[in-house]
Amino acid sequence: MINKKSTEDLSTEEKIKEAARTVFMKKGYSATRTRDIAEEAGINLALLNYYFRSKEKLFEIVMMEKMQKLFGGLVGIVTDNDTTLEKKIELLTIYYIDMLTQNPDLPIFVLSELRNNGEHLIKSLPIGNVLQQSALFKQLQVNRPDINPLHFIINILGSTIFPFVAKPMIQAVGNLNPKDFETMMEERKKLIPRWIRSMLQTK
Amino acid sequence: MINKKSTEDLSTEEKIKEAARTVFMKKGYSATRTRDIAEEAGINLALLNYYFRSKEKLFEIVMMEKMQKLFGGLVGIVTDNDTTLEKKIELLTIYYIDMLTQNPDLPIFVLSELRNNGEHLIKSLPIGNVLQQSALFKQLQVNRPDINPLHFIINILGSTIFPFVAKPMIQAVGNLNPKDFETMMEERKKLIPRWIRSMLQTK
DNA sequence: AATATTTTAAATCAAATGATTAAATTATTT
């Protein structure tokens, strides 16, 4: 029985999942062959079908994880009723830049697969309602009743996430080696909160 | 001879290219089958190989066009020695939001294919040197000698391009129908230049 | 030792896919 796994030997199932993460992440769904995953995992091809039913099922698991990773961390920050608006912006900036420095390919993977596989995946994450009723949303509304709070959410996420989405372009345009790029992202941790603050004050 | 096409009957070759644009754009390189393109073009499959040598060759043509479309328009604006910094920011914002409203899938396509196919495509566009020596770059440097001008370039492009990259997420999070989304992008044409201006002034 | 579970190797399917060929059709030139 698949589901009855004794405590230690998740290993094979987990090895396959880990390999799937790696390969899907690198090549995207369509360009990935199940044989690539099996090879990367160092297991027999049949085991992939033994543990997961199909390529698509395995992908959905990985995809859900990645979406969770990309958007899950934001929930705790934006719903906190005890932090100021400025503190939230600071925390969001640092959280995203740190997390994306560790996982630079995450946003382009999620966003591009989202375009293909479509909307049913988005709906499975209840992030819409969470954000709309969050403390951050209300604080933005109080601060700038004249502007849709979503604009500022886009700006915060855009200024942190976009550089990673456009990383190959930016490195080429700026003649940056990977180290330079990281340095710039580190600089942005301090700059972005200041920029957003001044945005909010601009009449 | 392929290249000797009399003035009018580009039609078949152009029909294939147009179909390739449509299908590649929608599904990306890997998920696209040559038969999809042939069907979309209403031509026989063999014609694709007759006019273009392979799927990959055809893709490269389309990809170059799309990169040109995404980044080509910026050159004229940023290299203009007769416009102020503020004017350039305003022109860039309007240009990108208008262009991307017409081609919303352009950025995610280019950026995600760029990740796979890699760097040799970027190098074929001389956009790096152009930008570094541009009037915009110098103006930013004069304005804020303490901050790498690239940061502001990222911010300008990020605040215009990112919403389109993250469009499915944003629409879901904000409960926006396509019309709402367009309206917000329209709002950003006025907001972004103000925001960037205040960014530049923030000490 | 007996039984159940997990893993492997190998073979096989059916469908999809990129590419090619040879012949037919259509246009162009002589």
Add this chain to the structure above:
DNA sequence: AAATAATTTAATCATTTGATTTAAAATATT
């Protein structure tokens, strides 16, 4: 009109691909 070149088609190839199965081997569990 005949000859030549360009365009289009249908059929076919050889691989690839996702998936499944079978039978045996290895590893745990009872």
